[in-house]
Amino acid sequence: MVIKPSSAGEIQQLIEALGGADDTRRETAVARLAVIGARAAEHLLREFSSAASGRARAGMLQALEAIGDPRALPLARAALADGDAATVFAAISLLGSFLTAPDTPAARDAFDALVSVALDRQRPSDTRLAAFDALRVLPAALVDPVRRTLADDPDAAVRARAPEPARRSPDAVWRAAVDGRLPVAPDVLKRLLARQGGTASLMDVQHVIDAVRSQEQKERDDERRAEWRVVRGLAHQALAARGSRLALYDLRDSLIQTERLPAAFLAALEDVGDATCLEPLAAAYAASSRSGDAWWREHVATAFRAIVQREGLTRRHTALKRVIARWPEAAVDLMARS
Structure with missing residues (x-):
């Protein structure tokens, strides 16, 4: 994909969206940064340390994982010490994505980091188990020593997971x-x-x-x-x-x-x-009109109209009659282009 010189501004906007409250914009930003690729990775790596929130750092790690750039590994290892749980989980996920990478040094670094987390008794059990889960894609010979150690762990939740077969394809x-x-x-x-x-x-x-x-x-x-x-x-x-x-x-x-x-x-x-979805969609549309959520309202309307068109429904259909009766104002909008 050809990246235009002006894309630096777009990349910055996408990175800012990673820390926002809008989950849809966040998902879209991750996907778009993955498409941009290496140049986006450079921006993410450079700006990670100045991210204002744990949510932003977690989103940046998710974008780096989607890009698949091994330059993110040192950053992910450092992020394992982050005080924000979502950032730590995102770092574990990123490291896990490199365990089977053809780049042997990258795979080894990811393995060492995840083993360290899995065996760290000072960490919460869900963090340790996330690291152990990531390791399970590897051959039993690599994971069994970790499993045996965890089988004697003082944390009951960790002990309970350890007896499961080490290799989980x-x-x-x-x-x-x-x-x-x-x-x-x-x-x-x-x-x-x-x-x-x-x-x-x-x-x-x-x-x-x-x-x-x-x-x-x-x-x-x-x-x-x-x-x-x-x-x-x-x-x-x-x-x-x-x-x-x-x-x-x-x-x-x-x-x-x-x-x-x-x-x-x-x-x-x-x-x-199908027709049974029209009433809940109309209710969601009416609620979004009151809340002012334009993105959600437009996408709900698109789904409503797609169903009406695909199913060949007319205003005489029972479901549409109920929509018109219960949400007359919403029905006018929803049926305008149906």
């Missing part, structure tokens, strides 16, 4: 997620969905959606909960790309929530939503 991690045993880090499952979502059993993807929703409900950290919600949206998109409505119930129920959903939910609704 991506297939094994996927099967565990299908059975409701999710990896500690949402990014692990995000990568698995990219790998498995197009070929896995539709029922398996549905089970993963249910498991992730349950994890969201239990998650107390807002940012972590948002990360799991992104994963659930991607799972819905994987089903929708294959024309499946198996988890349509969850898409409908998700619209009832007051929080804005990631774009993947609406993309899935555009592809497979």
